Every structure is written in structure tokens, then in C-alpha cells.
Amino acid sequence: VLSPGRHDGGVTQEETARPLGVRARARVELTRAIVETARRQLAEVGPANLSLRAVARELGMVSSAVYRYVPSRDDLLTLLIVDAYDALGAAAEKAEAKVPRADLDGRFVAVAKAVRVWALEHPHEYALVYGTPVPGYAAPQDTIGPATRVPALLVGVLVDAVASGAYDPAAAVPVPPAAHRALGPLRGFVPADVPDELLVSGLASWATVFGAVSLELFGQFQNVLSDAASQREAFFTEAMRRTAAATVRRRSGEPAGLSGAAGP
Amino acid sequence: VLSPGRHDGGVTQEETARPLGVRARARVELTRAIVETARRQLAEVGPANLSLRAVARELGMVSSAVYRYVPSRDDLLTLLIVDAYDALGAAAEKAEAKVPRADLDGRFVAVAKAVRVWALEHPHEYALVYGTPVPGYAAPQDTIGPATRVPALLVGVLVDAVASGAYDPAAAVPVPPAAHRALGPLRGFVPADVPDELLVSGLASWATVFGAVSLELFGQFQNVLSDAASQREAFFTEAMRRTAAATVRRRSGEPAGLSGAAGP
DNA sequence: TGTACATCAGTGAACGCGCGTTCACTGATGTAC
DNA sequence: TGTACATCAGTGAACGCGCGTTCACTGATGTAC
Numbered sequence: 135v136l137s138p139g140r141h142d143g144g145v146t147q148e149e150t151a152r153p154l155g156v157r158a159r160a161r162v163e164l165t166r167a168i169v170e171t172a173r174r175q176l177a178e179v180g181p182a183n184l185s186l187r188a189v190a191r192e193l194g195m196v197s198s199a200v201y202r203y204v205p206s207r208d209d210l211l212t213l214l215i216v217d218a219y220d221a222l223g224a225a226a227e228k229a230e231a232k233v234p235r236a237d238l239d240g241r242f243v244a245v246a247k248a249v250r251v252w253a254l255e256h257p258h259e260y261a262l263v264y265g266t267p268v269p270g271y272a273a274p275q276d277t278i279g280p281a282t283r284v285p286a287l288l289v290g291v292l293v294d295a296v297a298s299g300a301y302d303p304a305a306a307v308p309v310p311p312a313a314h315r316a317l318g319p320l321r322g323f324v325p326a327d328v329p330d331e332l333l334v335s336g337l338a339s340w341a342t343v344f345g346a347v348s349l350e351l352f353g354q355f356q357n358v359l360s361d362a363a364s365q366r367e368a369f370f371t372e373a374m375r376r377t378a379a380a381t382v383r384r385r386s387g388e389p390a391g392l393s394g395a396a397g398p
Numbered sequence: 399v400l401s402p403g404r405h406d407g408g409v410t411q412e413e414t415a416r417p418l419g420v421r422a423r424a425r426v427e428l429t430r431a432i433v434e435t436a437r438r439q440l441a442e443v444g445p446a447n448l449s450l451r452a453v454a455r456e457l458g459m460v461s462s463a464v465y466r467y468v469p470s471r472d473d474l475l476t477l478l479i480v481d482a483y484d485a486l487g488a489a490a491e492k493a494e495a496k497v498p499r500a501d502l503d504g505r506f507v508a509v510a511k512a513v514r515v516w517a518l519e520h521p522h523e524y525a526l527v528y529g530t531p532v533p534g535y536a537a538p539q540d541t542i543g544p545a546t547r548v549p550a551l552l553v554g555v556l557v558d559a560v561a562s563g564a565y566d567p568a569a570a571v572p573v574p575p576a577a578h579r580a581l582g583p584l585r586g587f588v589p590a591d592v593p594d595e596l597l598v599s600g601l602a603s604w605a606t607v608f609g610a611v612s613l614e615l616f617g618q619f620q621n622v623l624s625d626a627a628s629q630r631e632a633f634f635t636e637a638m639r640r641t642a643a644a645t646v647r648r649r650s651g652e653p654a655g656l657s658g659a660a661g662p
Numbered sequence: 663t664g665t666a667c668a669t670c671a672g673t674g675a676a677c678g679c680g681c682g683t684t685c686a687c688t689g690a691t692g693t694a695c
Numbered sequence: 696t697g698t699a700c701a702t703c704a705g706t707g708a709a710c711g712c713g714c715g716t717t718c719a720c721t722g723a724t725g726t727a728c
Contacts, residue, residue, distance in 0.1 A: 155724085183533055316632055348612060462685085
């Protein structure tokens with residue numbers, strides 16, 4: 135019943151140096167159980183229908199008891215959002231790490247495919263973080279760190295494209311001033327030798343990944359793509375390959391995915 | 399109070415040849431008023447919190463009276479979904495029609511910008527159709543027609559790219575067999591001389607458009623892009639321009655947006 | 663080692679709210695002769 | 696043109712449900728002397 139989760143229930147080894155007593159241990163485990171159960175129910179009924187009372191019911195406790203462990207429904211949502219970002223980020227990182235560093239397109243495609251697979255396996259958790267925001271819920275600071283794990287991988291590919299010389303910054307076409315200014319916050323995380331052009335393309339590719347996953351997951355591919363899972367996967371892979379080729383652009387002269395296709 | 403809407407309340411001139419009596423006219427107008435009010439409330443509270451009772455309240459009628467006009471909450475949602483698709487489709491068509499036919503990139507960018515502007519102006523209506531599906535609601539057949547208006551514009555651009563010779567089908571790189579098979583349903587609407595490659599790129603661009611809009615609307619660009627509306631618009635435009643250039647590919651030798659950037 | 667007190671977990675009832683939908687009924691509007 | 700009947704709009708009450716959150720309370724576990 136008390137399966138291990140990804141949370142500590144607010145009591146950490148760091149905070150209390152001495153070994154945990156019976157009560158403290160029970161608190162940690164019950165908090166985990168609550169989050170775990172909430173995640174299970176989230177997967178069943180979706181973010182909108184997730185309720186504290188139902189979680190309490192499944193755990194055999196009275197609804198008010200949950201408030202000993204979680205201050206409110208919103209806080210429970212925050213825990214689940216952080217978990218979802220972390221799980222998705224971990225899946226993407228694992229997939230990306232398996233690809234040789236020099237294979238930039240491969241790394242991008244690996245991230246994209248990992249996102250898609252995770253989303254198909256956890257549709258409601260995906261919807262929780264990338265779908266319509268839960269009404270009345272405002273994401274606190276805690277969520278922004280975990281949220282950046284996937285984008286960080288994509289930025290890594292862009293950085294390596296420049297570092298390895300696969301992309302030639304000197305050939306970059308400048309973006310309009312207003313668009314340049316829009317990139318301000320992102321500049322805080324990206325080295326200056328990655329040109330604006332590459333950032334814009336990178337963000338567009340990010341949009342392509344999540345757009346494709348969301349369109350598929352939210353049913354927009356009905357009557358457009360076949361229902362066969364393997365065919366959809368093949369389509370997605372092909373689309374991402376071409377997106378990668380068009381994003382991580384080669385230096386002049388070298389063959390480049392889509393560009394190469396336009397050649398003689 | 400009884401403002402004109404986009405619905406007819408189930409009683410059309412075609413069905414009843416004779417001029418509408420007082421009762422029939424009142425029925426039409428009240429049904430319109432209900433849908434109109436529902437749309438207003440949708441814009442305020444979002445799809446999840448839309449309720450029949452609240453609509454009735456605003457119209458000064460008792461909640462059960464609404465059932466004379468709308469069979470159930472789901473049917474009301476369907477009406478709103480159809481309306482949203484139609485409104486978005488109309489906005490996109492209007493913007494696209496202003497661009498010279500030969501300017502393929504311009505047509506794509508016009509559609510993309512229209513989608514974004516409409517989405518920013520009607521965030522909840524956008525979420526209703528492109529966000530997380532409403533739990534427990536299954537979209538009926540009525541919605542698939544209106545849903546295709548925007549994609550149809552993009553397909554039009556692809557078709558014209560081939561027809562005008564801007565894109566050379568002979569140079570197309572074939573897609574893997576499984577991906578080809580995935581495109582089956584879409585093939586029903588697209589001429590055979592549009593190669594698979596172009597369909598894949600087109601769908602990816604579609605994903606880029608809605609991905610970028612959704613990421614922005616659902617808050618994923620926080621800490622990434624500046625908050626300034628004009629800068630965000632400039633970024634979006636630039637991203638879409640480059641996406642268009644990478645999608646509607648030129649025949650060999652001609653300068654092409656991003657490809658041109660890689661040249662000497 | 664034992665005792666007195668403080669802390670905490672969990673209970674059960676309640677508050678106040680909102681929802682979709684049904685149903686018997688009244689009274690007005692339309693229709694057929 | 697007038698009358699009898701059928702249709703329909705809208706009412707008001709009710710059913711049955713679920714939710715988040717608060718609060719006074721009991722009883723068990725921990726802590727300090």
C-alpha cells in the first residue's frame with residue numbers, strides 16, 4: 135500500500151539530523167502514499183476531476199485527515215506537476231544520453247520520441263503540464279526548475295551544433311530587432327555564440343515537438359492520420375527527423391536533410 | 399439582450415416553408431441567446447466551469463427551462479465547439495485571402511498569425527478545441543467539418559506549391575513505408591501529385607503553428623520569452639517565416655529562406 | 663525508569679456551495695373545424 | 696369568426712451527487728525532567 139514515491143513529505147534527513155522516529159517515518163510514508171494515489175487517480179480521471187476526497191477515500195481515511203499532510207488541493211496539484219515534469223524530463227534525458235554526442239539530429243529525435251512515448255503512456259499527466267491550465271490554479275516557483283529539463287536538452291543540442299562547427303554562426307541571418315529582444319530571458323541560459331537565428335529555430339522545433347504530441351494526444355489527427363500506432367509512430371519519427379535536419383543546419387556546402395532534398 | 403448568434407435553434411427556414419410565427423421566432427432567438435451567453439461565459443470561466451445553470455441564471459430563466467432549447471450540457475458544448483472552429487477558420491481564411499496567391503510563404507504566415515491572434519483574443523475558446531479535451535465529452539460528427547477549415551488552408555498552400563512549380567515533386571525524398579501508410583486518411587483530401595514528403599512537412603508545420611500558440615497561451619514561454627506582446631508577436635512571426643521557408647521548399651538552385659542562409 | 667505534559671494523527675460532523683437532470687404542473691399560444 | 700383541443704414555454708421543487716475546507720474532539724505517541 136505504501137509504495138515509494140518521489141516525495142519526502144516535507145520531512146527530510148537534512149532537516150532532522152537524528153534518525154526518524156515512528157511518527158516521522160509514518161508521516162513520510164503517508165505523504166508518499168497520498169501523492170502516489172493522487173497520481174494514480176490523475177491518470178484515471180484527469181486533472182479536472184482530481185479530488186482530495188477521492189484520494190482520501192481510496193486510502194481509507196476520512197477526507198479531513200489528508201489536510202495533515204497536504205495543505206490544499208492546489209498544493210497537491212503542484213506536487214503532481216513537479217512529478218510530471220521530472221518524470222518526463224528523466225525519460226527524455228535517458229533517451230538522449232544513449233545517442234552519440236556528435237549525432238545532433240539523433241539527439242533531437244530521441245528527445246522528441248521520448249516525449250511522445252511518455253505522453254502516450256501518461257496522457258493525463260502530460261495534459262496536466264502541457265495542456266489547458268487547470269482553472270484557478272497558479273503554478274508556483276517550484277515548478278519552473280523541473281519544467282526546464284526537456285528544453286535544456288534541446289538547448290544542449292543547439293550549443294553543441296555551434297561548438298562542434300556543424301553550424302556556422304558566421305552564416306547566420308540576423309533576426310529582426312523586436313524578435314531579438316523577445317529572446318532576452320532565454321539568453322540567460324544560452325551562451326552568446328549561439329546566434330538568434332538558431333534560438334528561433336530551436337524554439338520553433340520545440341513547438342513542433344509539443345505541437346505534434348498534443349495534436350495527436352488531443353485527437354486532432356483523427357481523419358488525418360491512420361489509427362495504427364506503429365504508423366503514427368513512423369510518421370512522427372519522420373516528421374521529427376526532417377524537423378531536426380531543418381533546425382540544426384549544416385555549414386555551407388554540406389548536405390542537409392531537407393535542403394539536400396532540394397538539390398539535383 | 400437577444401443578440402444575433404451563429405445558430406438557428408434547430409428551426410430553419412428550409413424546414414418550415416411558411417413564415418415563422420411568434421413562437422417559432424422566439425424559439426430561434428432564445429436558442430441564439432443561450433448559445434451567445436454560453437460563449438460569453440466560456441470566455442470568462444473556461445470550458446471546465448461552463449454550466450447550464452449559470453447560463454440560465456444570466457438569462458433570467460430557471461435552469462430547467464434551458465432544456466427546452468438544448469438537450470444537454472454536452473450538446474451545448476458541441477455548439478460552442480463548432481462555433482469556435484468556425485470563428486477560427488473564418489479568421490484564418492480572411493487573413494489568408496488578402497495575400498497574393500503566389501506568395502506561398504506569406505499565405506502560411508498569414509494563417510499562422512491569424513490563428514495566434516484569434517487564440518490570444520479567445521483563449522478559452524481556443525482551449526476548448528485545441529486544449530485538453532473536456533473530460534467525459536465525446537465530439538460528435540458535427541465538429542469534424544468546421545475543424546478542417548484551417549488545415550484546408552495549409553493544404554491549399556502545399557497544393558499550390560506543386561501546381562505553381564515552386565516545389566519540384568521530382569526531387570522529393572520518399573518517406574519510409576510505414577509513415578507513408580500513416581498518411582492514408584489525409585490522402586483522401588490531397589491530390590496525388592503532392593508527394594508524401596510535402597505532406598509530412600506540412601503536418602509538421604501545422605504542429606509548429608499550434609504548438610507555438612499553445613505553448614505561449616498555456617504559459618510555457620514564461621522565463622523563456624519576454625512578456626512584451628509586441629516582442630512575442632515579432633518572435634512568432636519570425637519563427638513562422640522560417641518554418642514556412644523550410645516547408646514550402648523551392649526547386650533546386652533557387653534561394654530558399656533558411657537554406658539560403660546556409661549559402662556563402 | 664517513571665511520570666507529566668505537549669505534540670500530533672485521525673475522526674466525524676458540519677458548512678456552504680454548485681452541478682445536471684427530471685417531473686408534474688400552469689398558463690399562454692397556436693391549429694383545426 | 697368562434698370554439699375545442701393540442702402544443703409548447705416556463706415554473707418550482709426535488710433528487711442525488713460531489714466537492715474543498717473547518718473545527719472541536721479523542722486517543723495515541725513522543726519528550727523532558
